[in-house]
């Protein structure tokens with residue numbers, strides 16, 4: 521909760537547009553909106569703008585080849601490999617370091633471990649509501665339901681800081697020795713005479729990219745695997761599309777610009793709508809007093825954007841709880857009708873909002889307002905690359921033919937970042953010829969990825 525213990529939950533897209541996108545007088549609870557944030561956002565946007573991010577496609581291709589090769593050889597560990605892959609794309613592009621290790625002590629798994637712990641600690645209801653009941657701080661820790669909360673928070677923060685610091689130091693040493701010159705870290709170190717980040721600021725800025733870009737994307741990919749296993753007819757249609765474009769002899773190289781894969785792209789949009797991995801986005805907070813539709817919202821009120829409710833609004837989406845990518849083939853925003861666009865003054869500055877639909881965003885899975893996800897294009901490239909290869913290589917089926925896989929909300933953990941609980945799937949190689957193609961591509965990919973060692 522915000523410092524004044526007040527919370528406003530935005531449950532429809534028009535209130536998100538009005539309060540976050542058009543007024544923009546809010547900031548993120550975790551890093552106040554101010555000059556420090558503006559500098560960081562500018563640095564991050566420079567690296568994540570489409571023209572720069574598309575240069576990472578060969579890396580995303582090579583890493584996704586490794587993912588498919590890993591699944592082919594050891595399908596039981598597919599989730600470890602998916603975690604590794606999305607972490608490794610950020611490690612290589614941000615720090616210039618290759619991430620191959622999937623042992624629990626390796627950098628990527630340590631990162632995911634710390635991240636899961638942090639996400640659990642800050643989840644709604646897991647932290648003591650000290651702003652509402654200040655007397656709680658006088659109650660001995662062992663008598664509260666949040667027993668050990670402070671110690672756990674301090675411990676996770678210490679582990680996180682150490683990990684970020686170690687990664688930044690390793691990147692610096694490599695960059696000083698002439699390696700990793702085109703990484704985000706190298707650009708940040710080169711320009712630091714202008715931006716003047718402290719050591720802690722640098723560690724945090726680089727760590728933030730890892731935090732923001734890896735498990736979010738891994739979660740969406742894992743949801744795709746579940747969607748394939750539970751929608752065999754749809755899977756056959758996606759395979760048909762991928763096969764038509766790439767054929768049998770090469771592994772797909774797909775990206776956000778692949779206009780010849782409309783169904784695959786629709787799957788990406790539908791995954792973000794159906795099961796948004798950050799269902800309440802990141803808490804924002806108002807900087808000053810405000811009025812909205814007759815309501816007074818004092819400064820320092822926490823603003824929660826309920827992407828889940830927006831994405832499942834039955835007035836806007838046909839059968840909102842069904843996974844149905846075709847809705848995005850019928851309507852660019854996946855809607856059953858066009859929302860009213862006439863009542864609001866439009867502001868040309870909103871990124872990624874479609875003016876033809878009254879500044880409604882294409883989807884709300886990436887948040888909204890000034891703090892909207894900076895990595896949307898990078899996420900779409902990574903997802904298109906991996907989804908196309910997965911479908912090209914394997915038929916994804918439930919582990920037990922007669923078992924019904926759960927796709928209800930109960931199949932996910934309840935935390936800031938929704939993660940799928942265990943579910944059983946098998947990956948059936950589509951043809952023996954493809955095994956040889958995968959092995960050949962893997963050799964080339966491994967050669968490419970060696971430059972990050």
Ligand code: HEM
Nearest residue numbers: 732733736737798802886887888891892893894895898899
């Ligand atoms: C499908 C995958 C992804 C999802 C669902 C996602 C979702 C989000 C959400 C919900 C936010 C908070 C927005 C808000 O508060 O309104 C966010 C912020 C952010 N995301 Fe993503 N994200 C994804 C991938 C990425 C990638 C690949 C990167 C690249 C490193 C990235 C970088 C960022 C950054 C830097 C921010 C913070 C922006 C700021 O505070 O100014 N994200 N993301």
